[in-house]
Amino acid sequence: MxxxxxxxxxxxxxxxxxxxxxxxxxxxxxxxxxxxxxxxxxxxxxxxxxxxxxxxxxxxxxxxxxxxxxxxxxxxxxxxxxxxxxxxxxxxxxxxxxxxxxxxxxxxxxxxxxxxxxVASHSRGASDDETQRALAALGWSAADLHPIYPPHVAFAGNEHLMLGVRTRERLAELAYDFDALRELMLERGWTTVQLFWVEDDETVHARDPFPVGGVVEDPATGAAAAALGGYFRELGLIRESTRFTIRQGEDMGRPSELTVEVSPDDPQVTVSGYAVQIIES
Structure with missing residues (x-):
């Protein structure tokens, strides 16, 4: 066994x-x-x-x-x-x-x-078609997105659609069309969709729908965290070595903390965290 x-x-x-x-x-x-x-x-x-x-x-x-x-x-x-x-x-x-x-x-x-x-990260702008189909599946509008953070497809081992939102309240209200988002992600080869809200320079809140994996949402996504760091770097938002925390899983009752370190001259991103054993009864 x-x-x-x-x-x-x-x-x-x-x-x-x-x-x-x-x-x-x-x-x-x-x-x-x-x-x-x-x-x-x-x-x-x-x-x-x-x-x-x-x-x-x-x-x-x-x-x-x-x-x-x-x-x-x-x-x-x-x-x-x-x-x-x-x-x-x-x-x-x-x-x-x-x-x-x-x-x-x-x-x-x-x-x-x-x-x-x-692995080395990189990021590209999402097409209008990719963005509009993702927003439709999420039940969101373009007005929900933050103008500082344009939709991108970011890679740091696999690809993730990056959508930055204006408010924490928008992030908390996640009820999406599972089949429609899954179809789009399979077509484009995305692993998750990283939905994020930047609280300040040190804290980012995130949620990651994962319908291609057969689950509604991931409570902590290290691959997407690395891709997010690469995305910030690609946008020129990282001007010196930076460390920030991603808070994820809070809205689904499994709070998680991921520490991300990224430098402007290094495409590799470091993601850190603890892990503990689950003892099943």
């Missing part, structure tokens, strides 16, 4: 953050077995790590309940914390379908903190 560990990432509480399944030594599992395991676990993603192929270097794959995902930030953080608990904190590298992801782990009084470096 496959030993499945369950961890909540980007939180210090097992009832917060984004749950992920973690399977170690998954080399002997077929793709179909990984997919079935992820479906059985039912979390937005589960991670499947192979045995080390070098010093603290591991192959890593990710599956949602319905499909493989090239890169998943919260499951990467969860896997790194699991391995740090077994082998001690330090540097490790995951070979993912999106490229190599370096992660540093360190023990702190609050738990084990993991910091992952994304």
């Amino acid at each position: 496959t030993d499945i560990l369950r961890y909540a990432a980007f939180t210090q509480r097992p009832d917060g953050g984004n749950p992920a399944g973690v399977v170690l030594n998954a080399d002997g599992m077929s793709e179909a077995q990984m997919q079935q395991t992820a479906a059985d676990v039912g979390y937005s993603e589960s991670a499947f790590a192979g045995a080390a192929v070098g010093e603290r270097r591991y192959p890593l794959r990710f599956f949602s309940p319905v499909a493989e995902v090239a890169f998943c930030g919260h499951a990467t953080i969860a896997t790194a914390v699991v391995l740090a608990g077994m082998d001690g904190p330090g540097h490790m590298v995951f070979e993912t379908p999106a490229g190599d992801i370096a992660v540093d782990t360190r023990r702190q009084s609050a738990g084990t903190l993991a910091s992952m470096r994304s």
